[in-house]
Structure formats: structure tokens, C-alpha cells
Amino acid sequence: MNSRAAPRRSAVAIAIYGLLNPIPFGCFVAALIFDIIYACTGVVMWGKGAAWLIVIGLLFAIVPRLVNLVQVWITSRRIARRADRIDFWLNLLAIVVAIFNAFVHSRDAYGIVPASVWLSICTVLLLCIAHVLMALQYAGVPYVAVEDDVHE
Amino acid sequence: MNKTIQSGALALAFVFVGAGCADKASFTPAQQAGEAPPLPKAENFLVPPMQVPDKAGWKDGQTPKVAAGLAIEKIASDLKHPRQLYVLPNDDVLVVEANSPGTEPVTTPKQLIAGKYKDSSGKGGKGGNRITLLRRNPAGGAWEKHVFIEHLNSPFGVQLIGDTLYVANTDGIVSFPYVTGETRITAPPTNFADLPNTINHHWTKALLASPDGSKLYVGVGSNSNITENGLAVEYRRADVLEVDVATGASRIYAAGLRNPTGLQWEPTTGKLWAIVNERDEIGADLVPDYLTSVQEGGFYGWPYSYYGQHVDTRVKPQRPDLVAKAIKPDYAIGSHVAPLGLLISTDNALPARYHYGAFISEHGSWDRSPLSGYRVAFVAFDQGKPVGKPEPIVTGFHSDDEKHLYGAPVGVVLDKQGALLVADDVGDAVWRVTAATH
Numbered sequence: 001m002n003s004r005a006a007p008r009r010s011a012v013a014i015a016i017y018g019l020l021n022p023i024p025f026g027c028f029v030a031a032l033i034f035d036i037i038y039a040c041t042g043v044v045m046w047g048k049g050a051a052w053l054i055v056i057g058l059l060f061a062i063v064p065r066l067v068n069l070v071q072v073w074i075t076s077r078r079i080a081r082r083a084d085r086i087d088f089w090l091n092l093l094a095i096v097v098a099i100f101n102a103f104v105h106s107r108d109a110y111g112i113v114p115a116s117v118w119l120s121i122c123t124v125l126l127l128c129i130a131h132v133l134m135a136l137q138y139a140g141v142p143y144v145a146v147e148d149d150v151h152e
Numbered sequence: 153m154n155k156t157i158q159s160g161a162l163a164l165a166f167v168f169v170g171a172g173c174a175d176k177a178s179f180t181p182a183q184q185a186g187e188a189p190p191l192p193k194a195e196n197f198l199v200p201p202m203q204v205p206d207k208a209g210w211k212d213g214q215t216p217k218v219a220a221g222l223a224i225e226k227i228a229s230d231l232k233h234p235r236q237l238y239v240l241p242n243d244d245v246l247v248v249e250a251n252s253p254g255t256e257p258v259t260t261p262k263q264l265i266a267g268k269y270k271d272s273s274g275k276g277g278k279g280g281n282r283i284t285l286l287r288r289n290p291a292g293g294a295w296e297k298h299v300f301i302e303h304l305n306s307p308f309g310v311q312l313i314g315d316t317l318y319v320a321n322t323d324g325i326v327s328f329p330y331v332t333g334e335t336r337i338t339a340p341p342t343n344f345a346d347l348p349n350t351i352n353h354h355w356t357k358a359l360l361a362s363p364d365g366s367k368l369y370v371g372v373g374s375n376s377n378i379t380e381n382g383l384a385v386e387y388r389r390a391d392v393l394e395v396d397v398a399t400g401a402s403r404i405y406a407a408g409l410r411n412p413t414g415l416q417w418e419p420t421t422g423k424l425w426a427i428v429n430e431r432d433e434i435g436a437d438l439v440p441d442y443l444t445s446v447q448e449g450g451f452y453g454w455p456y457s458y459y460g461q462h463v464d465t466r467v468k469p470q471r472p473d474l475v476a477k478a479i480k481p482d483y484a485i486g487s488h489v490a491p492l493g494l495l496i497s498t499d500n501a502l503p504a505r506y507h508y509g510a511f512i513s514e515h516g517s518w519d520r521s522p523l524s525g526y527r528v529a530f531v532a533f534d535q536g537k538p539v540g541k542p543e544p545i546v547t548g549f550h551s552d553d554e555k556h557l558y559g560a561p562v563g564v565v566l567d568k569q570g571a572l573l574v575a576d577d578v579g580d581a582v583w584r585v586t587a588a589t590h
Contacts, residue, residue: 042468044382048260055261103198106262108380108433111196111466 009076013067021064025127027057028098032120039113047112050120051105058098065091083137090130098123175201177436181486181524184440185541189484191459194434201436202266203521207274208556210579216559217548221503221588224546227295227573228582232280234575235356235492237563237582238310242332245286245567246300246310247575247582251279252355253306253322259381270518273557274578279306283319285335286582288567295582298335301328306352309359311368313397320357320370323349325395345400348388351375354429356492360415361397363422368395369405371412371426378431378466379455390454392426392446408452408478409444414494416510418445421536427491427512428481430458432519434466437487443494443510443531443538444481453478483538488517489525493564493575496533501570502587509533511545513561513574523554528561528574528585546574546585 031053038046072080072088101119105112175197179190210226218224228234228247236248258264270276285300301319309320317330317337326341347357347370354373361368374390375381392412394405411429418425424446430439431454439458451474453460455467460480463470485491493513500507509532514525526549529542549559559579567573572585 044380048380051260051262100198102261106199106260107196107466108376108378109466110468111378111433113468115196 009071013071017064017067017071020060021068024057024061024064024098025124027053027060028094028120028123028127031057031101032117032124035112035116035120039117042110044109047105047109047116050116051102051112054098054102054105054120058095058102061095061098065095081137083133087130087134090126090133094123094126094130097126175436176521177201177487177524179437179487181489182541184437184486185484187483189440189459191439191462192435192437194438194462194464197433200433200519201521202269202518203523203554204270204273204518205523205550205555205557206272207277207578208551208558209274210558210581214558215548216546216561216576216583218585219543219545222545222585223588224583224585226581227293227584228284228286228297229294229580231284231580231582232282233277233577234284234580234582235279235562235577236308236310237493237565237573237575238312239565239567239573240312240330240332243288243568244335245295245565245573245582247284247286248307248310248319248563249280249282249284250304250306250308251277251577253352256351256353273518273560275515275560277577277580281305281307283307283310287335300335301337304341306355308356309370311359311361313361313365313368318344318359318361318368320347320359322352322355322357323347325357325359325368325370325400345395345402347393348372348375350385351381353377353381354389354411356411356413358413358415360417360424363417366397368397369393369415369424370395370402371409371415373411373413373429374454377433378464379468380466386455392424405448406446406450406452408450408454408456408474409446410454412446413492414512415446416494416496418496418533418536419498420533423536425494425496425510427485427494428452429490429492430487431455431464432488434464435487436520440484440487441489441491442481443483443485443491443512444479447479450479451477452481459484483531485512485514485529485531485542486524488520489514490516491525492562493528495564495566495572497566499570500566500572502572502585505532506530506545510538511564511572512542513564515560515562515577516549516557523550526550526557526560528564528572545572546583549576549578 031050034046034050104115232249233251234247238246281304283301285298287296306322317328324346325344327344353375358371370393375385391407392405395402412426414427456471457475492515495511513528516526517524528546531538559576563575574583
């Protein structure tokens with residue numbers, strides 16, 4: 001959800017969302033970097049670091065994802081645009097992949113490679129796409145030239 | 153939109169089903185016992201197979217079950233996590249009460265969860281860090297109990313050479329003067345030899361003196377399941393160390409033995425034998441724990457390979473040069489049975505079929521469904537080598553539905569009357585197995 005042009009929305013929810021939502025993305029990007037370093041070096045510290053980053057990212061994702069769920073599908077349902085809904089689903093998918101990845105990271109030593117790297121790339125890519133789509137929509141770029149579907 | 157919700161829900165369900173399912177064993181421990189165990193392909197899991205019964209303890213009068221022709225009695229109870237047993241020349245029995253020093257730091261999210269899960273079985277009970285002396289009660293029944301040595305540091309192995317008692321703490325061997333017949337040692341310990349002491353993921357230090365009393369052999373377990381704590385902390389680990397009794401100097405006698413928890417001499421050949429706990433989390437039927445003769449300078453595979461040249465891909469960097477020279481162990485006991493006690497006997501007071509062979513206490517699995525181990529098994533020997541399949545001697549340590557755990561066997565010794573003594577670190581007891589009298 002973008003913060004602009006939204007009547008009757010909770011300032012608290014927007015503030016919490018704005019503060020917490022970037023944290024998982026940062027964690028997942030760092031985890032991806034660590035996973036690549038571990039795959040290249042085999043130094044266990046990097047693999048363990050990635051495991052923590054993914055779990056921390058997932059924990060921090062809980063509240064902003066719930067806020068987003070309520071905003072997109074309940075409170076701002078009428079004004080939610082297509083990009084908002086796609087953003088919701090891409091984020092959900094990213095979380096699902098990250099949960100998988102957390103389990104993969106519970107393996108010992110080099111047993112996490114190469115799944116760890118692929119799943120981390122997947123998580124980060126999904127979140128990147130969501131960000132770009134939102135940016136295009138709110139910048140008024142008529143991407144793929146589809147108008148918002150009416151949501152009643 | 154409904155369709156999207158459905159597919160999202162489906163994806164989520166797939167995650168949890170995928171995470172929850174873990175393969176059941178497809179071999180029985182007996183099928184995987186012997187010289188050439190069938191080894192399935194290694195698997196990677198989201199969640200490895202895990203099954204742990206909850207600690208229930210023994211009810212009054214309840215005992216483990218024994219094979220036909222045997223009887224069992226409890227000779228000591230209310231001990232503090234009794235692990236190893238040692239019989240002194242005057243028939244007194246030492247009970248080493250200990251558990252992990254708990255010095256392994258939590259470095260992964262998994263350890264937070266897995267540790268709690270495994271401890272629910274009572275295997276995480278607090279150790280006494282002491283040795284208790286048991287003395288036979290001439291009237292029968294429970295033996296006299298004396299606190300023998302206190303304030304140890306996760307001790308495991310004990311050996312008497314002459315009038316010096318060596319105790320293998322997790323951080324080093326200490327020695328005490330021993331006078332025959334005494335029931336308490338108050339003398340302070342003398343540091344004798346350092347042992348690998350970082351992390352102590354596998355903390356037990358098994359101890360065995362050479363027959364001439366000139367050397368001590370120490371079983372030192374690895375510092376990880378499969379190098380997940382890095383290779384640096386595996387220095388002088390997963391090996392059998394040989395310590396010179398005159399000087400305390402030590403060297404690596406044999407390597408690549410992941411967790412050698414019991415050492416014994418095979419009396420007819422004079423060879424050193426060990427029980428070894430193999431690696432986890434690549435399948436319910438991988439890797440079988442084993443009993444093997446230990447060759448001087450031999451390399452037995454860990455971490456790079458198992459059962460000879462079966463490479464473990466979880467190790468980085470790989471070492472094909474070491475894999476090539478890895479020795480295949482002599483005799484598989486079964487996957488994840490967790491052998492923690494070994495006794496090789498040539499004679500005892502049990503029925504004749506149990507006279508010559510190895511008694512192995514299997515502490516029991518966590519990384520397997522259904523459970524394996526949780527029994528004392530006997531492997532017959534012939535001309536210095538194990539033959540046939542392991543036979544259960546003492547069983548009934550868990551309920552038939554595998555939900556409750558009453559006890560778990562660890563140290564095994566023969567007392568001076570030739571009866572088999574078994575330490576039980578979940579039931580906090582010592583059991584005595586004899587031939588049944590009719």
C-alpha cells in the first residue's frame with residue numbers, strides 16, 4: 001500500500017508498516033550475500049549467519065504482512081489498485097519461499113548448498129519485482145496497459 | 153481472485169506438508185547389521201526424521217525385559233545420570249554420573265528448537281559430575297552406595313593402573329591415588345593430560361588402559377554432526393588418542409571415527425576395538441553405527457566419507473585423498489542406535505551362548521522413525537571377529553507404542569561374579585543381569 005491519497009486510513013498502521021516492512025527485505029538481501037559467500041568459501045560462519053538472517057527476516061515480516069493484508073483486502077479495498085494486490089501476492093510468495101529456505105538452512109554444513117542460494121535469490125527477486133511494480137503504478141507509468149480491475 | 157487465494161493456500165499447505173513429512177526407515181536394524189550393511193542413497197531433508205519418546209522413568213518394581221534364560225535386578229537407584237561403570241579389583245563398582253558440560257553455544261536457529269526436543273526424553277538430565285562407589289550387599293538387594301569422588305567436570309572414562317585411578321573429564325585426564333577398599337577419595341585431582349576441550353559437542357572421553365598399563369587410549373568424539381562448526385574445532389577430534397602413562401604425552405592413534413564412545417581389547421587377538429556413533433540427518437537408515445577393530449594410523453572416514461568410500465557431500469572442502477584411504481568398519485550395528493557402552497567378554501556367568509562376544513548398550517535413536525536401539529545387544533565373536541546378528545539381551549526401555557521412555561542403557565561391565573551390570577542414565581539406576589535360576 002502506498003501512503004498517498006488514502007482517506008480513512010490509520011496513521012498508526014501506516015507508521016508501523018513503514019518502519020517494519022523494509023526490515024525483512026534487508027535481512028533477505030543480506031542472507032543472499034551470505035549464502036553466496038558460503039557457497040564460494042565453505043566457511044561455516046556465513047551459512048549460519050544466513051540462517052539467522054532468514055529467521056529474523058521472517059519474524060519481522062509478520063506484523064507488516066498482517067497490516068498489508070488488512071489494508072489491501074479490507075480497509076482500503078475500494079481504493080486498492082491492481083499493483084497493491086499483486087504486491088500482496090508477491091510478498092506472500094516470497095515469505096513462503098523464505099520459510100522453505102529457513103528449513104533448508106537447518107541442514108548441517110554444506111548440505112544447504114545450492115538450494116540456499118536459489119531460494120535466497122528467489123525471495124529477493126520476488127520482493128524486488130513487487131517494489132518495481134508498485135513504483136510503476138504510483139508513478140503513473142501505464143505498465144502492461146491494464147486498468148485496475150473493479151473490486152467490489 | 154478466488155483462484156489466486158486457492159493457489160496461495162495450496163502453496164502454503166505444500167510448505168507445511170513438505171516440512172512435516174520425514175521418511176520412515178525402510179530397513180530394520182537387524183537388516184543393517186553385519187559386515188556389509190545395505191546403504192540407501194543419502195537424502196537431504198527440510199526436517200530430518202525425528203522421534204523421541206517422553207521421559208517416564210521406571211515405576212516401582214518395573215524392570216527392563218531380558219532374553220530367555222536371564223534375570224534382572226536393580227542394584228542402585230536415585231543416581232545422577234549414571235553413564236559409565238568400572239569394576240575395581242576388590243569387586244567394588246564405580247558409577248560415573250555425568251552429562252554434557254553444556255558449553256556448546258547456540259549458533260544456529262535450529263539448535264534452539266532441536267535441543268529442547270531431544271531433551272524431553274530425559275537424556276538431557278543433569279549429571280552429578282561425580283563418581284559413586286557401589287559395594288555388594290552380602291544380604292542381596294540394593295548395593296551399598298558411597299560418594300567416591302566429587303566435583304568432576306563431565307567425567308566419562310575411568311581406569312585403574314596400579315594404585316592410580318585415571319578419570320577422563322571432558323577437558324582432560326586427572327589422576328587420583330587409590331587405596332584398595334576405600335569408599336571415598338578426598339585427595340585433590342592431579343592433572344595428567346589435556347584433552348580436546350573446545351565446544352564439546354560430543355563431550356564423552358572414553359578411556360582404556362593397555363594391558364601392560366603403559367598407555368591409555370582415549371575415544372574423543374567430533375565437535376559436530378558433520379563439520380557444521382567448522383574444521384578448525386575438529387583438531388584432534390573424532391579419533392582415538394594414545395596417551396603415554398609415564399609422561400602424559402599423546403598422539404593420534406586412529407582418526408575418522410566420528411564418536412568412539414567405547415573402547416575394549418579383544419582378548420584372543422589383543423586388538424583394540426571401538427563402538428562408533430555415525431553421522432545423522434541424511435536418512436533414517438544412514439549411517440549405521442558400528443563396531444570395529446581400530447588399526448594404528450587408520451582413517452575411518454569421518455567427516456569426508458562413511459563405510460569406506462561413500463562420500464558425504466555436506467563437507468567442504470572435499471578430500472578425495474583421504475576418502476581413498478578410508479577403512480571400511482568391520483561390523484555395522486544398525487542406524488542411529490547410538491552405542492554408548494562396549495564390553496568384550498570371553499567368559500562370564502551368563503548362559504554359554506553369551507560367553508564370547510561383545511555386549512553393546514544402544515542408548516537409542518532420535519534421528520529415526522521408528523525408534524532403534526534402546527537395548528543391550530550381544531554380538532557373538534568367533535576367532536577374534538564378530539559373527540551373526542546382534543541379539544537383544546536387555547530390552548523394554550521404552551513403552552511398546554514408543555511414546556514413553558523408562559530408561560536408556562549406557563555403561564556395561566561384568567562384576568566379579570560374572571554378572572552383567574548396565575548403567576541406565578534415564579532411569580538413574582544400575583541393573584544387574586544374571587543367568588536365571590530355575
